[in-house]
Amino acid sequence: AQKITQTQPGMFVQEKEAVTLDCTYDTSDPSYGLFWYKQPSSGEMIFLIYQGSYDQQNATEGRYSLNFQKARKSANLVISASQLGDSAMYFCAMREGPNAGNNRKLIWGLGTSLAVNP
Amino acid sequence: DTAVSQTPKYLVTQMGNDKSIKCEQNLGHDTMYWYKQDSKKFLKIMFSYNNKELIINETVPNRFSPKSPDKAHLNLHINSLELGDSAVYFCASSPQGRMNTEAFFGQGTRLTVV
Numbered sequence: 626a627q628k629i630t631q632t633q634p635g636m637f638v639q640e641k642e643a644v645t646l647d648c649t650y651d652t653s654d655p656s657y658g659l660f661w662y663k664q665p666s667s668g669e670m671i672f673l674i675y676q677g678s679y680d681q682q683n684a685t686e687g688r689y690s691l692n693f694q695k696a697r698k699s700a701n702l703v704i705s706a707s708q709l710g711d712s713a714m715y716f717c718a719m720r721e722g723p724n725a726g727n728n729r730k731l732i733w734g735l736g737t738s739l740a741v742n743p
Numbered sequence: 744d745t746a747v748s749q750t751p752k753y754l755v756t757q758m759g760n761d762k763s764i765k766c767e768q769n770l771g772h773d774t775m776y777w778y779k780q781d782s783k784k785f786l787k788i789m790f791s792y793n794n795k796e797l798i799i800n801e802t803v804p805n806r807f808s809p810k811s812p813d814k815a816h817l818n819l820h821i822n823s824l825e826l827g828d829s830a831v832y833f834c835a836s837s838p839q840g841r842m843n844t845e846a847f848f849g850q851g852t853r854l855t856v857v
Contacts, residue, residue, distance in 0.1 A: 658843050664784070670833060670848035677843050714784055730776075730799055731846055733786045 631734035638707045646702040646737045648717030656722030659700040665713040707741045749834045749849035764819045764852045766834030773839035775817040780831040829856045
């Protein structure tokens, strides 16, 4: 069963607008962490933002924020004021706690390709 | 000051050859990983080492053999290369046992088998 689901293979957004990239996850471990990475066309993997399962507030990092809805098991990435340089693949990932017994590896979604139009 | 560096960045080789990809991290992390990213961008973990000890081996053909001479290095050796091995291989590292720390990635090695 897929533990991280990114339902949007591709998204388009106009420059300067906000965009939400969806991520839902599945775990029975009460302790877990959620990550978003960006992969531009140059290929490197860039860490964007982290949300812990026990964090009281939604994570924010500059123009990136995470809409964390624990009951719905969703951790959507919101990019505000999109820029052309935001065009990239975006990956959601989860690390489960020690109860999961999977050596706490990162579990990855299939990614969403975002294109920012001028 | 590169945190996770892998060499080479590009590797083009013929089927049947043996090749190695090297990875080094200067972050002092205990855990290192190898990932394979296929043409559809799917990231699949291959191996994970913690303090030179193999802790994850994800059903990878035994033509792939990781080697960790010390906790700062994790090399990947591939024997008898096949066309299906063409992919981007990423090395990554993270501190041991910390939930909230991201994995730091190398720049990737694009392997093309012809």
